[in-house]
Amino acid sequence: MxxxxxxxxxxxxxxxENDGDLVRIVVRxxxxxxxxxxxxxxxxxxxxxxxxxxxxxxxxxxxxxDADQPETVVMEAEAFNRLASAAPMAEVxxxxxxVTRSIPSQAVAPAGARERxxxxxxxxxxxxxxxxxxxxxKQLVQQHLEEINERLADEGIRTIDLGNAEHVARxxxxxxxxxxxxxxx
Numbered sequence: 001m002x003x004x005x006x007x008x009x010x011x012x013x014x015x016x017e018n019d020g021d022l023v024r025i026v027v028r029x030x031x032x033x034x035x036x037x038x039x040x041x042x043x044x045x046x047x048x049x050x051x052x053x054x055x056x057x058x059x060x061x062x063x064x065x066d067a068d069q070p071e072t073v074v075m076e077a078e079a080f081n082r083l084a085s086a087a088p089m090a091e092v093x094x095x096x097x098x099v100t101r102s103i104p105s106q107a108v109a110p111a112g113a114r115e116r117x118x119x120x121x122x123x124x125x126x127x128x129x130x131x132x133x134x135x136x137x138k139q140l141v142q143q144h145l146e147e148i149n150e151r152l153a154d155e156g157i158r159t160i161d162l163g164n165a166e167h168v169a170r171x172x173x174x175x176x177x178x179x180x181x182x183x184x185x
Contacts, residue, residue: 010040023047034130067123126152126160126171133170141171 007016016022022041027033056077061070081089117124120136126148141148141160149159160167162182168174177184 007041009042009046011042011046014043014046016041016043068121069118069123071123122148122151127157138170138172142173142176145173145176 007019007022008014009016009022010025021043023044025040025042025047026037027040028037057074058077058080059072059074060080061072063070083089084092086092117127117129119125119127119129119131120134120140122140122144125137125140125144145160152159160171160173162168162173162177162180163185165184168177168182168184
C-alpha cells in the first residue's frame with residue numbers, strides 16, 4: 001500500500017500540486033513570534049508581491065555613555081538618511097571610521113539574527129514581552145518601580161500599574177500594591 005502526502009500553503013491553505021510549488025519561509029522576527037525563528041511554506045505565486053512590499057531598512061546601534069549594552073534600532077533607510085543634514089548620508093558613510101571588532105564575542109551576528117534583550121537590566125526591565133519574567137526582572141521592578149515607570153513613559157510604553165492584576169502578578173508586586181492601597185482590577 002502506498003501513501004500520498006498532500007501539502008498546502010500555510011498562508012492560504014491552497015493545495016500544492018507538487019513539492020516544487022512550495023517556497024520555504026523562515027520567519028526570524030515578528031511581533032507575534034515568541035522565541036526562536038519558525039518555518040512555514042507558501043505557494044510561489046503567493047509571494048510575487050513580497051519583493052515589492054519589502055522595506056529598505058537600516059540597523060544601527062546606539063552606544064550611550066551611561067549604558068552597559070548598545071541599543072539596537074531598526075528603521076527605514078529613507079528616515080535614517082534624512083538625519084544627515086550637513087552632507088548626503090552616502091557621503092557621511094563613505095567618510096566614516098570603520099568599526100573593527102577584535103573580541104570574538106563582538107563578532108558580527110549572522111544576517112537576520114536578532115539580539116536578545118536582557119529584561120533583567122534597568123534599561124529594559126518592565127517592558128512588555130512575551131517571555132517568562134525572571135526573578136531578577138521582578139526584583140528590579142519591585143526595587144525601582146518609579147524609575148522604571150518614568151523610563152517607560154519617556155519611551156512611550158505602557159507603565160506598570162499597581163491596579164492592574166496582570167502587572168501585579170507578573171512582577172510580584174502584591175505587597176507593594178497592598179502597602180500603597182491600590183485597588184487591583
